[in-house]
Amino acid sequence: MKILSLDYQKYSLQNGLEVILYQDASLPIAVVNLWYNVGSGRDPKNKTGLAHLFEHMMFQGSKHVKKGEHFKFIQDNGGTLNASTSFDVTNYYEKIPSDFLETALWLESDRMGFFLEALTDETLANQIDVVKNERLERYDNQPYGLTWEKVFGLIFGENHPYHAPTIGYMNDILSYTRKDVGEFFNAYYQPRNASLVIAGDFETGAAKDLVEKYFGGINSVKDVPQLNFEESELVESKSEIVYDSVSLEKILLIWKTEKIFHGNNFSLDILSDILTGSKNGRLYNILVLQQELALQVSAFQYSGKYGGFFCITATAKPGKSLDEIKKITLSEMSQLFNKDITTEELIRSKNGIKANFIYGMQSLDSVANHLNHYNFYLGEPNYFSNELALYESVEKESVKLCANYFDKSHIDLRFVPKEKEGKL
Amino acid sequence: MMVLDRTTPPEIVEQTKFHLPEIQHIVSDGGMKGLFIQKTKLPMVQFTMIVSTGAVLDADGKSGLANLTAILIDEGAGGLTSLELNNQFEMLGSSIHISINHEFMYFTLVSLEEKFGETLALLNKILTKPHFEEKEFLRERSKVLAQLLQIKDEPDTIADKVFETHVFGSQNKLGHFNLGNEKEVESLTNEDVINFYRSHISYDKAGFICAGSLSSDELKSLVNQFIDKFGEAKDSALPAFVPPVKKRCLYYVHKPEAQQMEIRVGNLSDKRSNGDFYAKTVMNTILGGQFNSRINFKLRETKGFTYGASSLYSYRKEMGYFLLTTSVQSEHTIEAVQDIFIEFNQIKESITNDELEAAKLSIIRRFPSNFETYYQLASGLNTLFIYNLKPSYFNEYISKIRSVTVDDAINAAKKHIVDEEMVVVLVGNKIHFADHLSEFNFDEITELNECGDALTSG
Numbered sequence: 001m002k003i004l005s006l007d008y009q010k011y012s013l014q015n016g017l018e019v020i021l022y023q024d025a026s027l028p029i030a031v032v033n034l035w036y037n038v039g040s041g042r043d044p045k046n047k048t049g050l051a052h053l054f055e056h057m058m059f060q061g062s063k064h065v066k067k068g069e070h071f072k073f074i075q076d077n078g079g080t081l082n083a084s085t086s087f088d089v090t091n092y093y094e095k096i097p098s099d100f101l102e103t104a105l106w107l108e109s110d111r112m113g114f115f116l117e118a119l120t121d122e123t124l125a126n127q128i129d130v131v132k133n134e135r136l137e138r139y140d141n142q143p144y145g146l147t148w149e150k151v152f153g154l155i156f157g158e159n160h161p162y163h164a165p166t167i168g169y170m171n172d173i174l175s176y177t178r179k180d181v182g183e184f185f186n187a188y189y190q191p192r193n194a195s196l197v198i199a200g201d202f203e204t205g206a207a208k209d210l211v212e213k214y215f216g217g218i219n220s221v222k223d224v225p226q227l228n229f230e231e232s233e234l235v236e237s238k239s240e241i242v243y244d245s246v247s248l249e250k251i252l253l254i255w256k257t258e259k260i261f262h263g264n265n266f267s268l269d270i271l272s273d274i275l276t277g278s279k280n281g282r283l284y285n286i287l288v289l290q291q292e293l294a295l296q297v298s299a300f301q302y303s304g305k306y307g308g309f310f311c312i313t314a315t316a317k318p319g320k321s322l323d324e325i326k327k328i329t330l331s332e333m334s335q336l337f338n339k340d341i342t343t344e345e346l347i348r349s350k351n352g353i354k355a356n357f358i359y360g361m362q363s364l365d366s367v368a369n370h371l372n373h374y375n376f377y378l379g380e381p382n383y384f385s386n387e388l389a390l391y392e393s394v395e396k397e398s399v400k401l402c403a404n405y406f407d408k409s410h411i412d413l414r415f416v417p418k419e420k421e422g423k424l
Numbered sequence: 425m426m427v428l429d430r431t432t433p434p435e436i437v438e439q440t441k442f443h444l445p446e447i448q449h450i451v452s453d454g455g456m457k458g459l460f461i462q463k464t465k466l467p468m469v470q471f472t473m474i475v476s477t478g479a480v481l482d483a484d485g486k487s488g489l490a491n492l493t494a495i496l497i498d499e500g501a502g503g504l505t506s507l508e509l510n511n512q513f514e515m516l517g518s519s520i521h522i523s524i525n526h527e528f529m530y531f532t533l534v535s536l537e538e539k540f541g542e543t544l545a546l547l548n549k550i551l552t553k554p555h556f557e558e559k560e561f562l563r564e565r566s567k568v569l570a571q572l573l574q575i576k577d578e579p580d581t582i583a584d585k586v587f588e589t590h591v592f593g594s595q596n597k598l599g600h601f602n603l604g605n606e607k608e609v610e611s612l613t614n615e616d617v618i619n620f621y622r623s624h625i626s627y628d629k630a631g632f633i634c635a636g637s638l639s640s641d642e643l644k645s646l647v648n649q650f651i652d653k654f655g656e657a658k659d660s661a662l663p664a665f666v667p668p669v670k671k672r673c674l675y676y677v678h679k680p681e682a683q684q685m686e687i688r689v690g691n692l693s694d695k696r697s698n699g700d701f702y703a704k705t706v707m708n709t710i711l712g713g714q715f716n717s718r719i720n721f722k723l724r725e726t727k728g729f730t731y732g733a734s735s736l737y738s739y740r741k742e743m744g745y746f747l748l749t750t751s752v753q754s755e756h757t758i759e760a761v762q763d764i765f766i767e768f769n770q771i772k773e774s775i776t777n778d779e780l781e782a783a784k785l786s787i788i789r790r791f792p793s794n795f796e797t798y799y800q801l802a803s804g805l806n807t808l809f810i811y812n813l814k815p816s817y818f819n820e821y822i823s824k825i826r827s828v829t830v831d832d833a834i835n836a837a838k839k840h841i842v843d844e845e846m847v848v849v850l851v852g853n854k855i856h857f858a859d860h861l862s863e864f865n866f867d868e869i870t871e872l873n874e875c876g877d878a879l880t881s882g
Contacts, residue, residue, distance in 0.1 A: 003466060026465055028440035029793050064430040068725060071716040073433060076782040078789020097789050102434040110430060129728025129753075133684070137731045137751045141683040143577035201440070217428060245681050247573045279510040289507075292563055295570045317570050348514045355517030355536055358466055362797035 003361060004384040008371065009204065015220045016192025019211055020371050020381050022199040024364060030098040030200035033368040034108055035376055037195075038188035039088040040168075041161025041306060042227060047180055049168015052085040053131050054184050058092065059083070060123040063114035067123060070107050077103060087162050088305045089376060095365050098201040102210050109214035112194070115185055124178055132174065135167050143246045144415050147313075150242060154411045155254050155309050157232040162307055192220035195375055199368035231307070239412035243421040248295065251322040252313045253329065254411040260303040260377050266390045267398045268301040268310055273349035274341065274399070275299040275312070275332075280348070282332050283312070291328070293320045305377065310405060322414055337403035341396040353391045357384065442792040444818055445801065447808070448640045454652040458632040459805040460640050463798060467537040469636030470798035473547070473651060474809060475529040477624040480597040480662050488604020489612055492561075492568060493620045494524040499560040502549025506560060509546065518543040520550075526598050527662060527741050528810060529625065534798075537637045544650040551654040554621065561614035572606050576874040579679060580751065583686035583851040586675050586876050591692055591745045591847045593668025598740050605875065626655025633809055635801035665742050668692065671867040672843070676850040676857070677874060685757045685852035689764050690747035691845040696739040696811045702824045703836035704737055709783040710833070711735055711771050712748055719748065719767050727763070729756040737840075739811065746840055754856040761848065761857075761864070771837045775830050787825050 008022040040051045061067040074081045079096035094104040139145040149165040156162040167173075196215070198207055234256050258264055275283045276299045287294040297314040314325050360366055361384075374383035450458040479490045498520060499506040513520055518535035520543075531550070535543040575581050585601045592599030603609070632651070634643055694700065705713075712719040712735025723733045733750035752760040794800055808817055848864070850857060854871075861869055871879045 027792055027796055028442055029796065068716055068721065071714075072782070075714050075716055076786050077436075078786055078791070078793070080790070080793070095793060097438075097440065097792065099436055099438045099440055100789075103436060106430065106434050114430070126725065126728045130724055130731060133724075133729070133751075133753060134731040136683045136753065141579060141751070143574070213428060246577050248570060278514055280507050280514065285507070288567075289563065292566065295567055295574075315574075317566065318573060344511070344515070348511065351517035352514055358468060358536065359534065361466055362468075362799070364796065 001385055001388070004357060004388060006367070006371070006382045006384065008381055010375070010381060013191065013212065013216055015216065015218060016190070017215050018195035018375065019208075020195065020197045020375060021204055021207055022197065022367070022371060023202065023204065024199060024367075025201040028098045028201050029095060029364060030101045030104070030198065030202055031093060031095045031364045031368040032101070032104040032108060033091065033093040033197040033199070033365070033372050035195050035372045036090045036189060037193045037224070037376065038090055039086045040164070040166040041087045042188065042225075043164065043168070044180070046172060047176065048164040048172040049131065049166070050176060050180060050184055051090060052166050052168060053127060053173065053176055054181060055083045055085045055090050055092075056127040056131060057119070057124065057181055058111050058115065060127060061118040062111040063117035064110050065107060065118075067118075070111070073103055073107060079104070085166055086304070087166060091369065091372070093365060093369070101198070101202055101207065105210050105214045108196075109218065112189060112191065112215065113218035115189065116182055119178060119181060121178060124176065124181060128173060128176060131167070132170065135170060135173065139167060143244065144250055146242060146244070147252065147415070150240065150413055151252060151254055151311065151411070154238055154240060154413060155234065155256060156307060159229050160231065160307065161227060161229060162304065186222065187225055190220040190222065190224065191215060191218050193224045195372055197368045197371045197381075199371065200364050227306075234409045234411070237409040237412065239414075241414045241416055243418040244415050246415055246417055248318065249316045249322050249417070250313065250415040251316070251325060252311060252411070252413040253326065254309050254311045254413070255405050255408060257301060257308045257310045257405050258303060259308055260305060262303070262308070264398075264402060265301055265303055265308070267394050267402050268405075269353075270346065270349045270391070270394050271399050271402055272299040272301055272310070273352065274336065274345045277349060277352065282336060283314075283329060286328060286332060287314060287325060293317060293325050293328070326412070333406055337400050337406070341399055346394070346396060346399075350392055350394070354388060357388050445795055447805065447815065447818070449815070450640055450644050450647070452644065452647045452652045454627060454648075456627055456630055456632065456647065456652060458634065458643075458647065459809060460633070460643055461635045461801045461805065462637070462639065463635055463801060464637045466798070467637050468798060469533070469535050469537055469540045469634065469638060470802045471533045471540070471544070471632065471634045471636065472802055472806065473531040473630055473632045474806070475531075475625055476527065476629040476662070477529050478524055478527040478662075479600060479602040480526050481620070481624050482597060482600070482604070485608055486612060486616060487600055488568060488602070488609040489616055489620050490524050490529070490624075491602045491604065492565060492609070492612060493617050493625075494522050494529055495564050495568070496556055496561060496617055497554045497621065497625075498522055498550045499564065500555035500557055502553040504549065509549070512546055513543070516542055520547065524602060526600070526602065540636070540638060541646055544646050548650040548654075551625075551651060556614060556618050556621070558614050561617060565609060565612060568603055568609055569606060572603055572609065575603070579682055579684070579686045579851045582677055582874055582876070583688050583849050586677065586851070586872060587688040587690065587747065587847060587849045589876060590673065590675055590849075591690060591747075592743065593666065595666050595668065597663065598665065598743060601876070622656070623658050626658060627651070627653050631809055633802050633805035635798045635805065662741070670845050672846050672865065673868045673870065674848045674850070674861065674864070674866045675870050675872055676854060677872050678854040679851060679874070680853050682754065682852040684751045685754045685850060685856060686751050687757070687760060687764070688747060688749055688847075688849040689761070690745055690847060691842045693737060693744045693746050693840045695742050695744055697813065700836045700840065703828050703832040704840055705787065706780065706783050706825065706828045707771065707775070707833040707836045708735055708737060708746075709787060710775060710779050711767065711837070714786065718771070719764065722763055722767065723750060723752065723760060727756070727759075729753055729760050741811070754852050757850065757852070757856045758860045758863075765843075768841050768843070772834060772841065775833050777830060780828070780830050780833060784825055784828060788822050791822060
């Protein structure tokens, strides 16, 4: 499909920084999207959350940009900006009127090359407080807020890079020092460990000159540390009950699956659609509509560079049993794998996926981020139509072959009102 | 090689000129008005039919009725069961989302251009022949009741809900919680839903907005074919607003297990078409409208009390409100509220020229990026539609922002951030504020339970 095939240029600077340029002059806007090949999977032992804290620190100023000025330069010039940390990567982006592309490159390059000169105890203490608040607000003070911390902690062993939450444990958050931050920066924030996408309305030659001007003089000084860990299987099923400030009980069932872009992931995504993608999803239909046991149910495949899992989660209606929900879920899965999947189920899912690929091309920041995403995991930025073709090639049989994953051990995690503690 | 001087930011020469997309006005054969922007970048259509009806029309004792009607209207229609209807949308790769707020009901479709006609044909079934079967009603009502139970566990939702109820005054339905309250939702019947549909959803109260790759002629023809006439015209004007008694109030919900304190502070304000809109927009950008605004910078970047704090003006048709939202470490509750009031007062005293210019440029330069996605285009059209703004609104926007002066912005703060009418909401553990409330000169302090019902007053 033509609209999913993007005309781009990719090259590397001498210092190893990968650069991807994609022109789209439909609006006078440009996006700068910079990925560093470091996420919370690289957090040192007993320093969980350091990669995420570091993301915050990158907005605290650099040698030539004072605290608060990064935001000011972008926002006063009509731009938007943000950053995010995952297990695998840390991502920074600015979306700006295209005249201000140079401003964004100046800011990003300054913190890539000259961050440490501006690091102070005061800015670190401030951002430790901010991250502490983020953890309290978004996780600890939310019903079911510890869900994903528990899920990843149970499915991935202690030595796995995905075991600890990206936000970090509170004790670790409070323990970061300037030395921790400095070492992290020196190890991972180097041009050779990053890829820069510029997308939007710009002239290619001028953009290349600007990239060279601002990033070309930053040296990659060290080899980036390798990530070594021993992967372990989930030998036996585990279960855990969390007593929480919640009114409705919730269950999560999780099976280990595959890393990102593994060939079976496309079938697993379609499986999740067939189970809970809509009212017609098999589990939604039986649990929410027919038997009215659940308020909601959803299934999805998660995968990253170092591992993946398939998760089914349901919130029980008041007085309804999680055991019953689990029993029906497993029975429906078994039926799906042992009997036929309908052609209609497959087409319905594929039509939705195709439409979403097209809808996803509307926003320049989303396109820029995808270019970095494909480049990071596959080495090829323009993978949109290839990925769609992989979904379109999924057959009923390939979905049914996913049954193998669900024969193995699994996690059974439940959230139950704390009033029930000791009464179950 | 010359060493790069990084000490000064790059000098930028602004060259680009942004051309607003053309907004076309369409009137169907039956008289339904619509706004349309053609955008051919992708072969898709973002379409919303807007009906002037909403939760303010919930009868007394029947809160949640408009919401339940919106949920049920596509649970089976035109001879298709709920699942068959859903299946047909999905086979087209299209989506439908039906939602309701206090004054409007939205039927939003997203589809590929080649499937838009078939998608609109399905909307026709929903609008003209909804089944409203008892079985679906009982199931969806019980889901809403379960949701209401869940919300009691969500401190941020509780805070939002309490603020909206009390800023508009509980005698008005403009701030009532759309999902309704437990007791009243329990008493709703399928007959109530059918009556609401018959009384309040009809073509004469509807209009549409659309951004898509099709032509305006094609759009008009499809509108004529599928949604031009539905329902019977009824006279059901939205109720008049009764101004609440002006007082400075605190409402709090004690949650002993809370890890943070949810804070909302704000007051009732004018409708959007009030002449101060642009001054308010600029002033709020400085005060709390973006990351480097005064309040966020103080509470987050200077004091480290919060993950974030922001303020906004929100508008209904005839009224609006100003609101500051944050969640802070519980032990800093009092200082955070004090800081918020200090900032409210300071912006009435002074705004520097630099601040004003920076805020104006930020808004002006961001303007083109509001017209990027089909969703954004439709949102822009929605703004024109629901607030009945002049067709020239977007053409004049930049010059109106540019003309705001320091005095305009300060006067907007004086007029629209009103100390004596502040509604403050705290949701968290009261041990962190209970002994300090006299410092804030509230006319009224009310403790509420997690449903928002008063426990005591004093």
